[in-house]
Amino acid sequence: MERIYLTYWLSLFLLFVTIFSCFLQNKKRIFTTIRAIVFTFFLFGQVSSYSQSSFNSFLKPSDTLNKNRKTNVFITEAIILGGTLIGLNQLWYKDYAKSNLHFINDNEEWLQMDKAGHLYSSYHLGRIGAEALNWSGASEKEQLLYGATLGLGFLTVVEVFDGFSQEWGASSGDMIANFSGTTLYVSQQLLWKEQRIIPKFSFHQTSYANLRPKTLGDGLHEEILKDYNGQTYWLSFNINSFTKAKCIPKWLNFALGYGGEGMIYSSNREAKKNDFSQNISRQLFLSLDVDLTKIETKSSFLKTFFSVFNTVKIPAPTLQIVGFNGFKAHLVYF
Numbered sequence: 001m002e003r004i005y006l007t008y009w010l011s012l013f014l015l016f017v018t019i020f021s022c023f024l025q026n027k028k029r030i031f032t033t034i035r036a037i038v039f040t041f042f043l044f045g046q047v048s049s050y051s052q053s054s055f056n057s058f059l060k061p062s063d064t065l066n067k068n069r070k071t072n073v074f075i076t077e078a079i080i081l082g083g084t085l086i087g088l089n090q091l092w093y094k095d096y097a098k099s100n101l102h103f104i105n106d107n108e109e110w111l112q113m114d115k116a117g118h119l120y121s122s123y124h125l126g127r128i129g130a131e132a133l134n135w136s137g138a139s140e141k142e143q144l145l146y147g148a149t150l151g152l153g154f155l156t157v158v159e160v161f162d163g164f165s166q167e168w169g170a171s172s173g174d175m176i177a178n179f180s181g182t183t184l185y186v187s188q189q190l191l192w193k194e195q196r197i198i199p200k201f202s203f204h205q206t207s208y209a210n211l212r213p214k215t216l217g218d219g220l221h222e223e224i225l226k227d228y229n230g231q232t233y234w235l236s237f238n239i240n241s242f243t244k245a246k247c248i249p250k251w252l253n254f255a256l257g258y259g260g261e262g263m264i265y266s267s268n269r270e271a272k273k274n275d276f277s278q279n280i281s282r283q284l285f286l287s288l289d290v291d292l293t294k295i296e297t298k299s300s301f302l303k304t305f306f307s308v309f310n311t312v313k314i315p316a317p318t319l320q321i322v323g324f325n326g327f328k329a330h331l332v333y334f
Contacts, residue, residue: 035080036085060298065139070136099169101160102169109266110118111259114174117233118155122147122152122180123182123185124181124199125154129149152182158285168263184199196238196242197238198291201312205259229262235256236253236313238291255288255313257285261280262279285321285333286314289313290314293307311319316333317330
């Protein structure tokens with residue numbers, strides 16, 4: 001058990017370092033960075049040394065309240081999120097002049113793709129917080145109060161930092177998106193005791209990044225975070241949960257996706273300021289998906305594995321509505 005806890009804390013330290021380094025590169029991309037790394041190190045930092053039975057024992061949620069686990073969850077969250085915020089404040093905001101708390105209106109930028117990212121991040125940070133408390137055996141009330149609100153609390157502090165920075169400014173649109181992500185998780189737990197609608201993410205490389213690599217990314221590792229043209233945000237609906245049809249597999253989902261194309265600058269207004277003409281359009285996608293958490297297994301390790309990767313949309317045949325004017329079929333879209 002000592003070795004399990006040692007690897008457990010080491011993996012969390014790696015998670016902190018990874019998030020922290022992303023702040024230094026581009027603070028505004030934290031929301032997309034979170035989706036790729038949060039909880040991944042938490043799980044896979046422990047993979048190297050233990051048998052499957054050990055994993056199952058450690059990862060299996062407690063039937064009753066385990067005070068040690070619950071304490072570890074709160075300490076871990078405080079270390080990771082608190083440390084990240086302190087580092088952000090010291091290494092990013094200190095280089096810019098302070099101001100009174102103020103708001104900006106950035107709702108027209110990037111076809112609201114960044115707002116979809118806020119909703120996505122708030123939802124999954126809250127889901128992770130709730131599932132961590134469930135692992136400790138905490139009550140459902142505590143899971144919703146102290147776990148599901150984790151994303152909203154963390155992202156709200158980031159907005160406050162922005163609001164007191166003369167360079168930036170808090171965004172009401174961001175706050176609404178953060179609140180919406182938390183509400184999406186909590187409302188489903190209260191209404192259905194399960195998550196029937198899950199925000200997901202997918203990405204493909206585009207040619208637009210080559211036109212402004214400093215803004216849209218240089219290479220896959222940057223483009224996946226910066227190039228909104230290649231990002232798609234999905235709402236994945238579990239068909240069986242809504243229809244209760246026995247002929248439909250429990251894991252089969254219908255997914256509604258949203259994306260944008262032609263965004264070299266954040267808006268046409270900014271493009272004109274730079275003597276550039278861009279043709280931007282919204283994209284709507286209809287596709288099938290898989291809810292990995294609905295795949296039946298007795299393995300706690302696999303359940304955790306499926307939970308981690310249920311944040312990503314599974315490639316599948318997709319119908320794309322281009323600019324809401326025409327249709328394009330994809331045999332496989334990601």
